[in-house]
Amino acid sequence: MHESSEQRVKVSERIPSAKAKELFYDIRRKQEIAKNDLLTASGLTTSTLTRVLDELVSIGVISESGLGTSTGGRRPILYQVRADYGYAFGLDISRFESRLILLDLAGQIIESVEWQMGAETTPDQLLGQVVSQANIWIAGHQIPFAKIIGMGIGAVGPLDRATGIIEETEWFPAPGWQNVEIVRLLEEQLNIPILLDNGANTAIIAEAWANRAKDFRHMLYVHGGTGLRLSMMSDSKPIYGAADMEGSFGQMIIQADGIPYRTTKGNYGSLDSYASVYAIEREVNSRLRTGRSSQLQQMLQPGERAKFSHIMQALKLLDPMVTEVVTQAATYFGIGLANLLNILYPEKVVLGGPLMTDSNLFFYTATQTAIRKTYHYPKYQVVFSKGSYGEEAIAVGAALLMLNQLT
Structure with missing residues (x-):
């Protein structure tokens, strides 16, 4: 460009x-x-x-x-x-995988690509892929420069939307993901308008768009992955606090004298320590070390730690130990979700991320636990969903974030 x-x-x-x-x-x-x-x-x-x-x-x-x-x-x-009036890119930057999509003005996905986030995926390496892919799509679809409306980014926080900086993020497999001037770097290379928001906020924008005919005014979105990410929408608009609150749900205290958080920045007994991918991996590996029998022992090399992908494979094989751990984590998640419902009373809750998309057991255990512990039930009814866009929700919402600037 x-x-x-x-x-x-x-x-x-x-x-x-x-x-x-x-x-x-x-x-x-x-x-x-x-x-x-x-x-x-x-x-x-x-x-x-x-x-x-x-x-x-x-x-x-x-x-x-x-x-x-x-x-x-x-x-x-x-x-x-007119769908061909203009196009927007949506970029999802997450810890497990990142994704770029191209959306037309009607909200239809034209192209989508996904990258696994490995030990080599530094900001420079990922942005190089993003810029290269964007230019390939523009050339391939013969899109005039004037029709490129811009790019939205949904990223792991904490971040500063106003300055366009991804701040003190944690748990990326590659180094360098702190204080990244993501908006400036991409604007310099692509020369198009760029907007930054946290991934949970862009995901709820996507889900609100998918449900626009039903006109849900009050929605929650929770992303269950390496950590827990939250966004809220009221009167059909995302709610922004005084600070980036994407990780706030994970810091909800479930047991005041409970498990220490994985870093010194978090709360003892926080939900993240009981109901995240990290928590499931930690608990499964602890039980394996104490000699609990599991089909995981046939999947792993001696001394190898079980990762989430192994655990999900064992869950599909109905491994008793893994099923017990996942059910326990989902129950804690449901308790945290019930706390949110009892405060906010949304009409719809969308649950996304690997915990939901990779495991029906987690989704159904969590939602049933939440329903049982919600005040005013059954008078108060909430709709639970895995969402309309699956793992593309963050990227689609990021593109919509940019398209929404037209109005």
């Missing part, structure tokens, strides 16, 4: 008027919408609505898509988003 920063159009200025932004927001939330429905929803006069729609058509963000069903008069004109 060779165009200068002066040639870039600010995302927020692509749709210039406030009325046009509001109308585009309404159209974008539907696959197709009739002019009569827009007239009712917007409260605009017919002449104003026609003028603003013409403005959006001339910009190229929407198009007329045909005629709807008549309710007595003339058949109404239908409008839809």
